[in-house]
Amino acid sequence: MSSIAIIDYGMGNLRSVAKALEYVAPRARVLVTQDRRDILHADRVVFPGQGSIRDCMRELVHWGLLDVVREAALGKPFLGLCLGPQALLEFSEENGGTQCLSLLPGRVVWFGELRDPVTNERLKVPHMGWNQVRQLRDHRLWRGIPQDSRFYFVHSYYPQPADESLVAGRTWYGFDFASAIARDNIFAVQFHPEKSAQAGLRLLANFADWNP
Amino acid sequence: MGLAKRIIPCLDVDRGRVVKGVRFVEIRDAGDPVEIARRYDDQGADELTFLDITASSDDRETMIHVVEQVASQVFIPLTVGGGIRTLADVRRLLNAGADKVSINTAAIANPDFVREAAERFGNQCIVVAIDAKSVTPPRPVGEGSGVRAEPPRWEIFTHGGRRPTGIDAVEWARRMAACGAGEILLTSMDRDGTKCGFDLELTRAISEAVNIPVIASGGVGTLDHLADGILLGKADAVLAASIFHFAEYTIEQAKRHMRARGIEVRL
Numbered sequence: 001m002s003s004i005a006i007i008d009y010g011m012g013n014l015r016s017v018a019k020a021l022e023y024v025a026p027r028a029r030v031l032v033t034q035d036r037r038d039i040l041h042a043d044r045v046v047f048p049g050q051g052s053i054r055d056c057m058r059e060l061v062h063w064g065l066l067d068v069v070r071e072a073a074l075g076k077p078f079l080g081l082c083l084g085p086q087a088l089l090e091f092s093e094e095n096g097g098t099q100c101l102s103l104l105p106g107r108v109v110w111f112g113e114l115r116d117p118v119t120n121e122r123l124k125v126p127h128m129g130w131n132q133v134r135q136l137r138d139h140r141l142w143r144g145i146p147q148d149s150r151f152y153f154v155h156s157y158y159p160q161p162a163d164e165s166l167v168a169g170r171t172w173y174g175f176d177f178a179s180a181i182a183r184d185n186i187f188a189v190q191f192h193p194e195k196s197a198q199a200g201l202r203l204l205a206n207f208a209d210w211n212p
Numbered sequence: 213m214g215l216a217k218r219i220i221p222c223l224d225v226d227r228g229r230v231v232k233g234v235r236f237v238e239i240r241d242a243g244d245p246v247e248i249a250r251r252y253d254d255q256g257a258d259e260l261t262f263l264d265i266t267a268s269s270d271d272r273e274t275m276i277h278v279v280e281q282v283a284s285q286v287f288i289p290l291t292v293g294g295g296i297r298t299l300a301d302v303r304r305l306l307n308a309g310a311d312k313v314s315i316n317t318a319a320i321a322n323p324d325f326v327r328e329a330a331e332r333f334g335n336q337c338i339v340v341a342i343d344a345k346s347v348t349p350p351r352p353v354g355e356g357s358g359v360r361a362e363p364p365r366w367e368i369f370t371h372g373g374r375r376p377t378g379i380d381a382v383e384w385a386r387r388m389a390a391c392g393a394g395e396i397l398l399t400s401m402d403r404d405g406t407k408c409g410f411d412l413e414l415t416r417a418i419s420e421a422v423n424i425p426v427i428a429s430g431g432v433g434t435l436d437h438l439a440d441g442i443l444l445g446k447a448d449a450v451l452a453a454s455i456f457h458f459a460e461y462t463i464e465q466a467k468r469h470m471r472a473r474g475i476e477v478r479l
Contacts, residue, residue, distance in 0.1 A: 019309065020287050116214075122423070124423050125423060126335065127215065129216060129217075129218050130216045132213055153215075172214050173215060195288055195289050197253065200287060
């Protein structure tokens, strides 16, 4: 039986992530855990995150999970959610500047004062609600999800990978930002698949039997 | 291509049952929150809001179970409001599966509560509910067009619109945004239940005063009202109860109508 560990480091409610995975992969063992061995022994790892990046990094250190996250991200199917993809990059502008995990090259940038270049309407921050994701390449996790499907977003900072080849999906919010990044066994999305109805459930189902 | 405007059906829950006269013919048990939530999800609701109107605190535990059940079967964002007064209340609802909580009276009693909750749980899950009512003095009879009308003003009211607080609604919205609210749920107490449309002037005043999303509520009777809330009121989302409960319209119909009026929706 395959197991999926959702890393619990005190950043937000992971119940909906677990429920959604149990729903799409009823035969998998879904663990919400901060136990190093659970995480290292799991077949797949989900790295979620909510709140601020500084708290996120601090809690990872507090729970002694930095090296565990690194190791998991190097070896097994690894899904980053929301703050997850941000934490994988090198540096975030949030909280006056925060060093991140540096597993992937790039930084995290604040949306700031935004206007739609066409209508000149002010764009509110956080970017909250259902927006489209343009899939930039074939990927196992996009399978069965129509191009430009909508997913649920809530965030004020966005990932800006330094290497264009990392970008698996883009979303328009006054400009195009990287809403999905991928490399090898890592797939990380800025949106919340666990709250994105059919499209999100499909992505999670794809992850549950992804063998990169 | 871009961010869709949201439609959010609101369900009033009393002791674990959806009230406010639900009349879906196909649904066996009309008051079952899980069944109704699933139905709205199927119709394409962008989020769901549950308002706990249970009077007795002894029965509030029931709401936790409702949230748990809905969250394990419906995978769209879920907001819960009603009687949330402490950080422990917030935590219990989030742990049960709510994505956001809506804070109303407790914010007025203690604005720092919003700040603390936002710091602890993140801005994204703190919605501040504002119940506002017009307090603009009526223009004296017989005065001509040469007389300048007073600018419109709205105040916050509590206890279902009966008790004034003296707080200016626009100022309050700004203050709550500064405290870390991630979103504002704005209800016009003048329009609530009237079915004659949102207070568009109020909605626009608040939406333009803050840089966080504003959900318009109170007064929806037709599909045009929903579209007006977005196009004229500048709301980011629209919330309605009775037009969906009584199956006058489905959410999909509402979205098709909004799209026909040029609004970006998720369909």
